[in-house]
Amino acid sequence: MRSRMTIPKFATLLITLSGALLHSFLALKLAVSWPGVGSLEAETEYDNAWRSDGLRKLYLLLTLYFVGAAFVSLVGLLGAVRGRPTHVKLYRDAASADLLFTLFIALVAGVAGARTSSRATCDAPELAPLLPLIGAVLAPFLPSQLAPDEACERYLSTLGIGAASALLVLGVVRVHFLLAVNTHYAALVAAESYPDAAADGVQRIRLLPLPRGVAPSDIVYAPVHIPPHATAAAETWIRAPDAEAALAGDDAGLLDVSVVRTKREWI
Numbered sequence: 350m351r352s353r354m355t356i357p358k359f360a361t362l363l364i365t366l367s368g369a370l371l372h373s374f375l376a377l378k379l380a381v382s383w384p385g386v387g388s389l390e391a392e393t394e395y396d397n398a399w400r401s402d403g404l405r406k407l408y409l410l411l412t413l414y415f416v417g418a419a420f421v422s423l424v425g426l427l428g429a430v431r432g433r434p435t436h437v438k439l440y441r442d443a444a445s446a447d448l449l450f451t452l453f454i455a456l457v458a459g460v461a462g463a464r465t466s467s468r469a470t471c472d473a474p475e476l477a478p479l480l481p482l483i484g485a486v487l488a489p490f491l492p493s494q495l496a497p498d499e500a501c502e503r504y505l506s507t508l509g510i511g512a513a514s515a516l517l518v519l520g521v522v523r524v525h526f527l528l529a530v531n532t533h534y535a536a537l538v539a540a541e542s543y544p545d546a547a548a549d550g551v552q553r554i555r556l557l558p559l560p561r562g563v564a565p566s567d568i569v570y571a572p573v574h575i576p577p578h579a580t581a582a583a584e585t586w587i588r589a590p591d592a593e594a595a596l597a598g599d600d601a602g603l604l605d606v607s608v609v610r611t612k613r614e615w616i
């Protein structure tokens with residue numbers, strides 16, 4: 350069942366399409382660089398260098414992560430296009446778990462970057478050939494000219510905090526998109542609850558909130574044209590009586606309906 354285009358649906362399509370393309374690209378890049386992982390150990394002669402099997406396991410885990418994320422994003426994209434709430438729910442739950450994991454990694458990176466012991470990594474012999482390059486790259490951003498080892502320490506001390514800050518900002522953006530995904534999922538579930546609404550005589554209307562100081566008994570409702578995404582509107586399903594029965598009654602011309610269900614909308 351397809352639904353009309355709304356802001357939550359557009360946000361769902363955008364984040365699922367972006368996730369599918371980005372994670373597929375990263376998984377492909379890791380797969381292409383897989384043959385070069387084995388040659389890294391042969392070119393490294395230090396005793397404390399990473400083992401080839403450990404690096405391969407890390408590459409394999411990252412590749413599986415990106416492939417799984419791309420698959421889940423593709424499922425969510427198909428669910429948003431075809432109006433399948435189960436697929437959208439699967440993406441919402443998986444993306445929420447991934448968001449919590451990302452925030453945890455950001456917290457760990459921030460704590461690790463603030464630790465003084467992490468700066469001892471600059472003394473590792475593997476980084477000795479890279480110290481001049483690190484100093485040249487960071488020279489324009491440092492207040493004064495520093496030695497390569499000092500530039501490396503300054504770089505490592507701020508790398509964890511910078512990465513954690515970037516992940517936190519990205520997490521805030523993802524939270525807003527997940528809220529839109531959840532809103533679109535709720536709309537799909539509500540629309541699926543009454544698939545035969547027209548045949549059953551059930552119609553969906555929206556009621557705007559009452560003005561302040563006005564009693565509900567003093568309000569006469571009349572159909573007016575409002576945008577479908579009216580702010581703070583209440584979605585109500587009603588069942589109207591037969592036209593012949595309404596005309597035969599004493600209150601002909603008045604709106605006599607029975608409320609089937611009411612749901613608050615937050616868009």
